[in-house]
Amino acid sequence: MSQMNKSFLKFTTDFGPLAIFFFYYYNSDKNLSVAIPPLIVATLVALAVVWFFEKKIPMMPLVSGILITFFGGLTIYFDDPRFIYMKPTIINILFALALLNECIWRTQSEEFWVNFKVWGMLPITIIFTGFQISLINKHKVDE
Numbered sequence: 001m002s003q004m005n006k007s008f009l010k011f012t013t014d015f016g017p018l019a020i021f022f023f024y025y026y027n028s029d030k031n032l033s034v035a036i037p038p039l040i041v042a043t044l045v046a047l048a049v050v051w052f053f054e055k056k057i058p059m060m061p062l063v064s065g066i067l068i069t070f071f072g073g074l075t076i077y078f079d080d081p082r083f084i085y086m087k088p089t090i091i092n093i094l095f096a097l098a099l100l101n102e103c104i105w106r107t108q109s110e111e112f113w114v115n116f117k118v119w120g121m122l123p124i125t126i127i128f129t130g131f132q133i134s135l136i137n138k139h140k141v142d143e
Contacts, residue, residue, distance in 0.1 A: 013050050013061070017042035017068075032081050036072040043068045067091060078139045093128070097121070 021039040028034035043065045050057050057065075067087045074083035101121070105113045 013046035
């Protein structure tokens with residue numbers, strides 16, 4: 001595959017699902033419940049196309065696709081847009097944590113990095129999870 005075709009493929013698979021989402025959102029009187037299913041399908045198709053041509057899926061589109069599918073599905077299931085609103089926040093938090101980890105392992109000793117992973121990242125993860133419990137309990141399905 002030529003470089004131009006790879007660039008076009010990347011552009012199409014990166015922005016195609018977003019364009020489809022905008023199309024359905026603005027042609028359904030701004031209804032997220034109508035726009036999210038095509039976004040999920042387009043995202044999964046884009047990931048499949050990347051896999052077909054590249055035989056691998058880069059980490060960022062994969063993580064984004066998983067989060068779009070997961071939080072989009074929760075938004076539809078619970079009929080609550082807050083779930084899809086959280087997706088960008090979670091991606092940004094993941095990037096911030098990855099950047100912080102990168103800075104620490106490049107500038108600090110191995111011992112400092114190990115202590116940070118245990119005594120820094122673990123409490124951050126536990127606190128983040130703790131903040132999600134009330135939201136999960138609020139929307140859990142009683143059987």
